Amino acid sequence: MKLTVISKDGQQVISMREGLSVLQALTENKIYVTSPCGGKGICGKCKIRLVKGTLPVTEADRRILTKEQIEQGIRLGCRAYLTEDATIEVEKEEEFQVVMNAMEVSENIKQNEDAQYGIAIDIGTTTIAMEVVDVKNKVIQNSYGELNRQRSYGADVISRISACNAGDLEKLRDTIRNQLREMIQRFELHSISKIAISANTTMCHILMGYPCETLGVYPFEPVNVNTIRTNSQDLFGDSIPFCQVVILPGISTFVGADIVSGLVSCGFSETEKVSVLIDLGTNGEMAIGTKNQILVTSAAAGPAFEGGNISCGTGSIPGAISSVEIQYGMAKVRTIQDKDPVGLCGSGVLELTAELLSNELIDETGALDERYFEEGFPVALSNKGEVVFTQRDIREIQMAKSAVYSAATLMTRRYGVKIDDVDKVYLAGGFGFHVNIEKAIAIGLLPKQWKEKITVVGNASLRGAELALVEDDFIRKAEAVVEVASVLALANDKDFSELYTENMFFE
Numbered sequence: 001m002k003l004t005v006i007s008k009d010g011q012q013v014i015s016m017r018e019g020l021s022v023l024q025a026l027t028e029n030k031i032y033v034t035s036p037c038g039g040k041g042i043c044g045k046c047k048i049r050l051v052k053g054t055l056p057v058t059e060a061d062r063r064i065l066t067k068e069q070i071e072q073g074i075r076l077g078c079r080a081y082l083t084e085d086a087t088i089e090v091e092k093e094e095e096f097q098v099v100m101n102a103m104e105v106s107e108n109i110k111q112n113e114d115a116q117y118g119i120a121i122d123i124g125t126t127t128i129a130m131e132v133v134d135v136k137n138k139v140i141q142n143s144y145g146e147l148n149r150q151r152s153y154g155a156d157v158i159s160r161i162s163a164c165n166a167g168d169l170e171k172l173r174d175t176i177r178n179q180l181r182e183m184i185q186r187f188e189l190h191s192i193s194k195i196a197i198s199a200n201t202t203m204c205h206i207l208m209g210y211p212c213e214t215l216g217v218y219p220f221e222p223v224n225v226n227t228i229r230t231n232s233q234d235l236f237g238d239s240i241p242f243c244q245v246v247i248l249p250g251i252s253t254f255v256g257a258d259i260v261s262g263l264v265s266c267g268f269s270e271t272e273k274v275s276v277l278i279d280l281g282t283n284g285e286m287a288i289g290t291k292n293q294i295l296v297t298s299a300a301a302g303p304a305f306e307g308g309n310i311s312c313g314t315g316s317i318p319g320a321i322s323s324v325e326i327q328y329g330m331a332k333v334r335t336i337q338d339k340d341p342v343g344l345c346g347s348g349v350l351e352l353t354a355e356l357l358s359n360e361l362i363d364e365t366g367a368l369d370e371r372y373f374e375e376g377f378p379v380a381l382s383n384k385g386e387v388v389f390t391q392r393d394i395r396e397i398q399m400a401k402s403a404v405y406s407a408a409t410l411m412t413r414r415y416g417v418k419i420d421d422v423d424k425v426y427l428a429g430g431f432g433f434h435v436n437i438e439k440a441i442a443i444g445l446l447p448k449q450w451k452e453k454i455t456v457v458g459n460a461s462l463r464g465a466e467l468a469l470v471e472d473d474f475i476r477k478a479e480a481v482v483e484v485a486s487v488l489a490l491a492n493d494k495d496f497s498e499l500y501t502e503n504m505f506f507e
């Protein structure tokens with residue numbers, strides 16, 4: 001059967017394989033449609049429109065779509081299966097360029113024949129960040145970021161693990177390897193001295209093609225979290241210059257190389273004073289300790305602080321609303337690179353919540369003022385309509401901030417110190433350098449006592465990969481951190497559940 005796909009880029013005809021949903025066929029053909037639930041028929045974001053032919057209305061269509069939408073031919077792509085040739089219209093997700101912390105993407109570098117260029121890579125669940133490092137002079141020459149293309153298999157690691165376990169491991173592996181290869185090729189380097197990769201444990205497993213079955217079930221054993229030494233040929237073929245590749249070590253399934261990388265780059269392998277590192281990514285990983293003893297944990301915070309699971313949420317892309325002030329009951333916004341608003345990124349979500357609270361448009365239980373209860377609070381106008389912040393979005397934030405606060409305070413207690421005893425707090429992750437600490441504290445994301453101790457470090461995982469290229473003993477330090485680290489499991493912890501419920505409220 002043939003599926004004709006109309007998008008803003010024109011028309012493309014796809015031959016459908018037996019048993020493939022429309023969403024799967026689109027993904028296989030590199031037509032990416034937003035699908036945060038990974039094709040489970042829950043999120044309702046993978047809408048397509050039937051233009052010609054038939055597509056039976058499914059149970060999920062009836063549950064999620066309105067009668068009018070169904071009559072207009074709208075269907076959920078992940079639930080749609082062809083019974084005859086058809087033509088559909090899709091709204092393709094842009095291959096967004098992600099705004100990097102350290103510097104904007106520059107023109108291709110003028111390559112100095114004598115220089116040695118290494119590539120530092122951070123593979124996040126949501127975004128991928130890369131830097132070209134002049135290894136001899138220890139300077140960053142160029143940087144580039146994109147949204148992770150695996151997101152068409154779901155927004156979080158759990159959906160990616162499920163997709164791998166359902167037989168798509170090779171596809172996910174090839175998706176990430178192809179994306180990394182294409183990103184590396186953009187730099188047009190004549191030679192590469194080395195590539196260092198930092199990523200969470202699931203992303204590392206998928207990159208290596210390791211089976212993911214054990215990652216998703218108790219006792220959540222990883223196949224391998226040790227340092228991996230391989231080469232570019234094995235991972236990316238021969239279309240980039242040959243070089244050695246090192247994949248940094250992790251600690252457990254939930255606390256991966258990205259955190260180890262962050263710990264070393266924040267000096268945990270040398271400090272004698274108790275420090276805390278919190279990564280505000282999807283998995284809410286965090287650690288407390290000194291060079292002698294480190295306790296790590298993770299609190300599934302969800303992707304809200306990366307703009308995920310938020311009705312008008314988006315990644316840190318040009319046009320993302322990153323800062324919000326409410327004046328006279330109306331939102332005044334600033335966007336990344338001052339582009340027209342496209343949605344709310346993590347820092348925008350956080351600032352908006354704090355502003356709604358201080359303007360008493362949300363009460364301490366998280367209930368939105370009744371004027372906005374049905375339609376949501378209007379934030380800005382985008383070219384696709386109004387950007388609104390809904391009651392459901394506020395619930396997402398409450399769950400995320402409570403998970404982070406509860407995990408951070410319980411981790412500190414279990415380490416055997418008081419909140420006040422912590423010397424330094426490093427805040428890493430999707431917020432980049434834009435997080436407003438006062439507002440983060442105002443919504444109850446972190447303890448007040450840490451206000452003066454917080455340093456925002458942006459993408460600490462990428463920073464670690466960068467250091468792995470220029471410091472000979474970086475891997476030794478990373479392995480030393482792994483050696484002294486122990487894991488605090490919160491999933492079945494009664495104290496955590498109690499704290500989590502308590503901290504859902506705003507003060």
Ligand code: FES
Pocket residue numbers: 034035036037038039040041042043044045046076077078079
């Ligand atoms: S409903 Fe979520 S991907 Fe289809």
